[in-house]
Amino acid sequence: MATDFSCIPIIDISALIAKSDDPSIAEDPAVSEVVRQLDQACREAGFFYVKGHGIPDTLLKEVKDVTRRFFQLPYEEKTKIKMTAATGYRGYQRIGENITKGVPDMHEAIDCYKEVTAGMYGTLGKPMEGCNQWPQNPPNFKALMEEYISLCTGLARKIIRGIALALGGSPDEFEGQRAGDPFWVMRLIGYPGASTANGKPDVKNDIGCGAHTDYGLLTLLNQDDDINALQVKNLSGEWISAPPVPGAFVCNIGDMLKIYSNGLYESTLHRVINNSERYRVSVVYFYETNFDTAVEALDTFKTRANGPNKFKRAVYGEHLVSKVTTNFVDI
Numbered sequence: 001m002a003t004d005f006s007c008i009p010i011i012d013i014s015a016l017i018a019k020s021d022d023p024s025i026a027e028d029p030a031v032s033e034v035v036r037q038l039d040q041a042c043r044e045a046g047f048f049y050v051k052g053h054g055i056p057d058t059l060l061k062e063v064k065d066v067t068r069r070f071f072q073l074p075y076e077e078k079t080k081i082k083m084t085a086a087t088g089y090r091g092y093q094r095i096g097e098n099i100t101k102g103v104p105d106m107h108e109a110i111d112c113y114k115e116v117t118a119g120m121y122g123t124l125g126k127p128m129e130g131c132n133q134w135p136q137n138p139p140n141f142k143a144l145m146e147e148y149i150s151l152c153t154g155l156a157r158k159i160i161r162g163i164a165l166a167l168g169g170s171p172d173e174f175e176g177q178r179a180g181d182p183f184w185v186m187r188l189i190g191y192p193g194a195s196t197a198n199g200k201p202d203v204k205n206d207i208g209c210g211a212h213t214d215y216g217l218l219t220l221l222n223q224d225d226d227i228n229a230l231q232v233k234n235l236s237g238e239w240i241s242a243p244p245v246p247g248a249f250v251c252n253i254g255d256m257l258k259i260y261s262n263g264l265y266e267s268t269l270h271r272v273i274n275n276s277e278r279y280r281v282s283v284v285y286f287y288e289t290n291f292d293t294a295v296e297a298l299d300t301f302k303t304r305a306n307g308p309n310k311f312k313r314a315v316y317g318e319h320l321v322s323k324v325t326t327n328f329v330d331i
């Protein structure tokens with residue numbers, strides 16, 4: 001449940017990282033303090049920063065630098081890995097191709113998804129079937145991103161174990177059928193500076209990405225240092241800035257975790273407006289449930305105390321497909 005938060009908390013999760021697979025995790029005082037902070041942040045804002053996460057700063061920078069260099073290439077080069085329905089919505093989309101609530105977003109991106117092989121999830125998974133399309137240069141682009149995805153998957157799993165405890169469940173609540181085989185999405189995104197987007201320097205407020213919620217469990221956002229562009233909506237309808245905190249990820253709750261928590265945790269609306277003159281890059285990793293799992297409120301004392309089920313059960317893959325197949329113009 002979002003409140004009138006005015007800033008987004010920073011949580012040092014190092015104790016949780018150290019103990020996440022320890023059988024005594026639930027009794028560790030330092031972990032309990034992290035869990036308390038996660039619970040508070042998820043209830044009040046649905047957004048928080050994490051530091052002490054263990055992913056090297058050099059890697060956070062490298063994935064952004066490689067992304068930035070890709071977007072500097074001429075359009076003809078970028079469109080060699082064009083995203084279409086036939087590629088399973090994987091690949092490059094130009095500025096204005098992604099639409100949010102009917103309005104074109106002022107960003108370009110490479111979208112990647114966990115591989116879906118033919119017939120893997122029957123008709124449900126058909127639109128997402130395909131392999132990712134990676135740029136040829138630098139030659140280690142694919143390997144670098146796969147390494148990053150693997151580290152983000154491990155990190156998100158650990159944070160989700162903490163969130164399971166925060167919800168009054170067992171740390172294993174999201175293993176197995178729920179998210180033991182987590183689907184993932186990664187978006188490499190570029191937002192032109194205000195002047196480039198408009199052709200003149202004085203016009204502001206072009207929407208880099210319109211107000212939306214994320215679709216799955218937990219998002220790990222690695223945003224450019226020094227540019228303040230991400231905004232998060234609080235209960236009063238005010239847009240609160242989520243400025244970059246170097247070395248930290250911005251984390252936020254997705255629609256599936258809202259359902260699992262029976263609305264105790266909100267998937268908070270957020271948007272991007274790059275009013276700076278500079279081109280902004282973000283690398284966004286989305287940790288999701290199993291593709292074909294049906295999601296409904298967990299049965300823990302906290303979710304039960306929040307009253308009868310507030311949301312209809314949802315199948316994550318259906319939710320994703322309904323978004324992906326309506327998110328783009330002209331493809």
Ligand SMILES: N=C(N)NCCCC[C@H](N)C(=O)O
Pocket residue numbers: 098099100101185209210212213214215286323327
């Ligand atoms: N996989 C995720 N969460 N992508 C978020 C993209 C948000 C913009 C999209 N046009 C929308 O309207 O959802």
Ligand SMILES: O=C(O)CCC(=O)C(=O)O
Pocket residue numbers: 187189209214221223230270271272282284
């Ligand atoms: O670039 C950002 O800061 C946020 C992007 C985002 O919200 C998304 O891709 O879902």
Ligand SMILES: [Fe+2]
Pocket residue numbers: 212213214270
């Ligand atoms: Fe988002």
